[in-house]
Amino acid sequence: MWLLLMLAITVHAQQGVSLYIDPQNRNADTLDFGYVLAGDTVARSLFIENSTDEEIVIPQGTRPYLWIEATPPFRDNDPEEFPLEALFPFRVSAGQTRTYPLRYAATLFAQLHPEGRHQVALNVSVRQSLDTAVIGATRRFILRVTKSFRPLWSDTAVLDFDSVYVDSPLDRVRVLQVRNVYQKGVPVQILQQGDAASLQAFTLDVDASDFFAGQQLKEYAVHFRPVTPALAVLDVLLIHPSPLRNGAPDTTALQLRGVGVIQRLVVRQVLAPNTSIVGDTIIARNRKVGVADTIAIVVENAGNIALGAVETRLAGDVRQVTLLKGLRGESRLAPLRFDTIVVVVRPAQAGTLQAQIDVLTDLLQRGIWGVPPEAATIHFTLLVESQPPRLVALTTEQGIDAGTVLALGPCTDRYMDTLELRNQSLEPVTVTAIVAPPPFRVTLTTPLVVAPGQTLPVPIEVEPTQPGTTASILRIESSDTAYSPLEVPVRVRVIAPPEPTIRIPSVEYIPGQIVAIPLLADTALQHYSAMSLLLAFDPTMVQLTGLQLAGTAAQGATAQLQSLGQGQYRLQIATAARFVRGDTIAVLLGQTYLGELPSSHLRLEQVKVGSTQCPDAIPGSGIGGELSVVPFCGMQYKFPIALPLLTIVSADAVVSARVLVLECWSRGSGRAQAVLYSADGRAVAEWALDLQGGRQRYILPLAVPEGIYALRVRTQQQTTNEAQRVLLVR
Structure with a gap:
């Protein structure tokens, strides 16, 4: 039963209708007419196999039975070159296989496609003869053809070799295919045209003359090895007779193209003194030993491809040469563009220091044909010549x-x-x-x-x-x-002359004794070496008798003190060295007297300073003080160690009666008490003193035996403001 079922299925399949264009591959749906010379016609066949028991038919060559239509991207009038034979109705008997002729008639009109490609679609629908509404088989085929206006044809009008490294050790070889689409043989003269570099770069394995048999395909090996970094173009001209020109010569032109590339980095300039460039070597002469020197090397991409720097390395003594800046790896350096490599050298000793700069690139990863491995690294040499200072x-x-x-x-x-x-x-x-x-x-x-x-x-x-x-x-x-x-x-500091200030401090003195009056510098005097001062004192109180230099002025200075009369003095000091800031210039020595008043002014009427050549170049200012008697007899004064006048007078040479004559100053009126104490501390005499303003003389009766006594004077207002002295009575 199973065997009968399989036999029935097989018989039913054999009774169908088959449409095909290739008996060896019935599933093929594309028919290629090949290469056809304009004016020629090429015939192929459509196979219609009727395995049924009834006759089938193609009623006519129009829709919906048999028709040709254009297919994108080809032009609509392509079907005109695929004529259908008027064999309608086209009948196929039961059990019969017939071939319907398919032709391509290559017209002399211009090509409808830039490369001569033509393509259409053939639609076939076979019907039953008894009832054409019944479809026996339907199929769609693609018909293709390449039309040429010359007998010689190449699928590649331009053979492109892309990029090949200059002077590559390996040639790039490609095959150039040329086909005779004519059914008769064609003699050919082959010419090569191009510039000298292109003629040298391309090598075509072909003789100057050749012969193509009918519909023969020939392959020529083409070698490309560029010698210059530029575009190489070689035109290959195939000169042959053309049947379309009644045998007159015609030319089929093919073109070979390739680009010679090279990666090259050259030193254009060195931004440092005493440097020179010799090829890929940078020479830096006259460098200091132990001194860091920055050398900037300006490089240019002299190749014709962008340079992709992966890393910049420096080979040398790291203690003497370091890489401060290499080529940037994040972006490629375009041709004819510049970048900078910066190194710092510090020669440790005299002589020649050598270092190598290596720029590693991504050349081997760029897909360029024939790149030698060593071309991916660019080398520069740095020579540094140094010597010790002379x-x-x-x-x-x-x-x-x-x-x-x-x-x-x-x-x-x-x-x-x-x-x-x-x-x-x-x-x-x-x-x-x-x-x-x-x-x-x-x-x-x-x-x-x-x-x-x-x-x-x-x-x-x-x-x-x-x-x-x-x-x-x-x-x-x-x-x-x-x-x-x-x-x-x-280095020097030049300053405008500052105005100096000389000061005399207030001085207390004991009449009759030598008083020291200092001259002080209140402002900067360290810029001056000479001065001239005009001093004015009360002549009834003091008379200058000497001068002592102090501070800087005491070191090899000369001084001159000149009395101008009426208490005026001229003091001049000059020193080879300069004065010291805050210095005590000099100390004036004066003999004191008991004047009419307890105090008077010490005046600096004129101050001038300068240099030894110009001692009075700069005027200054002077600050005077007070010259005052050391107070006594109370009234805001301390009693002196030695009274200005203390006299013991005998009233009678026979009678041992004595008086004490006491002179003192007071600034105002008041009362004071003088007490005389014996050696054992007993008060032996007292006197009341009526103080009037100014100088006064007091005669105090003294009736005491000979001995040593202490005299104390104190005011009633200030009991603590007292003074004492020892009194010897004989």
């Missing part, structure tokens, strides 16, 4: 400090100093120029040759012009190239 300045690191100078116009002291330069090498050194910043000045005339081991003294002057601080560099240019200019720091 010309040195014998000075400290601070250089020359002229201190502070007053701008006194024509009276200004010029600061003088000497800078010593020594040639410590075995070769002579020429000093070509000495540049001193104002107000410094150098009077030497250059050039000067300093012999080996010789020391050259350079006199330096400071000419103050206007107030201000100058902290600059004195530059000595010489043939010691690595260390030229030799730089020496210089």
Whole structure:
């Protein structure tokens, strides 16, 4: 039963209708007519197999039975070159297989597709003869063809080799296919046209003449090995007779294209002095030993592809050379664009230091044909030549400090100093120029040759012009190239002359004794070396008898004290050194008297300071004090250690009666008490004193035996304000 069922299914399948275009592959739905020369016709077949018991038919070549339609992206009039034979009705008997002719007639009209491609769709619907409404089979086929107006045809009008590395050790080889679409043989002359670089880059394995048999396909090997980084274009001209021109010559042009690429990074400039470029080597000469020097290397992408830097490496002694900046890895450097590599060198010793800079790129990952592995790394060599200094300045690191100078116009002291330069090498050194910043000045005339081991003294002057601080560099240019200019720091502070103030403090004295009157500097005097003072005192109280210099003035200074009369004095002091701030300039010594008043003014009527050449260049101000008698007899005064006048007078040479004559000052009226004490502390005599303003004399009767006594005087208002002295009575 199962066998009968399978047999029935097989018989039913064999009784169907089949439509196909390839007997070997009945499922194929695309029929390619191949390459057809314009004017030729190519025939193919549509197979209709009727396995039924009834006749089938294609009633006519129109819809919905048999028709051709255009298919995108081809033009609508393509079907005109696929004519259908008028064989309708086209009948196929039961059990019969017939072929319906399919033709492609290549017209002489222009190509409807840029590459000569034509494509249409063939729709077939087979019906029963007895009833055409009954469909026996339906199928859709694609018909394709390539039309050429010349007998020679190539699927690739332009053979592109893309990018190939210049001077690659491996040629890039591609195959150029050329087909004779004509049924007859065609002789060919082959010409190659292009510039010299293109003719050298492309090698075509072909003879100058060739012959194509009918519908023959030939393959030519093309080698591309560029010699320059540029676009290479080679035109291959196939000259042959054309049947469309009645045998006249025609040309089929093919083109070979390829780009030669190269990655190249070159040094264009070095931003550092005393440098040169020799190929991929940077030479930095005359470098200082132990001194860091920054060298900026400007590189340009001289290739014709963008350069992708992956890493920049520096091979060398890390203690003497370091990489400060490499090429940026985040972006590619376009052709003809610039970037900078910065290194810092610090030679540890004299000689030549060598370092290598390697730029690693992504060239091997770019998919470029024939890149040698070593081309992915770009190498530069850095040579640093250094030597020790030949010309040195014998000075400290601070250089020359002229201190502070007053701008006194024509009276200004010029600061003088000497800078010593020594040639410590075995070769002579020429000093070509000495540049001193104002107000410094150098009077030497250059050039000067300093012999080996010789020391050259350079006199330096400071000419103050206007107030201000100058902290600059004195530059000595010489043939010691690595260390030229030799730089020496210089500094000077020029100030406008400050107004000085001299002060005399208030002084108390005991009449009849020598008093010391100091002269004090209340303001800065350290810029001056001379002064002139005009002093005025009360001649009834003091007379100057001497002078003692103090402080800086005591160190080699000269002083002159001149009396002008009426209590006026001229004091002049000059010193080679300058005064000290807050200094005690001098101490005046004076003989004191008991004047008409208890105090008087000590006046500084004139103060002038300056230099030794101009001692009175700058006027100053003076502050006077008070010269006062040491108070006694109470009334806000302390009793003196020695009374100004203490006299014991005998009233009668025979009678032992004595009086005590006491003189004292008082500023106002009041009462006081004088008490005389014996050696054992007993009060032996008392006197009441009626104090009046001014100087007074008191005669006190004294009736005591000889001995040592103590006299005390005190006021009633200030019992604690008392004084005493020892009194010897004989």
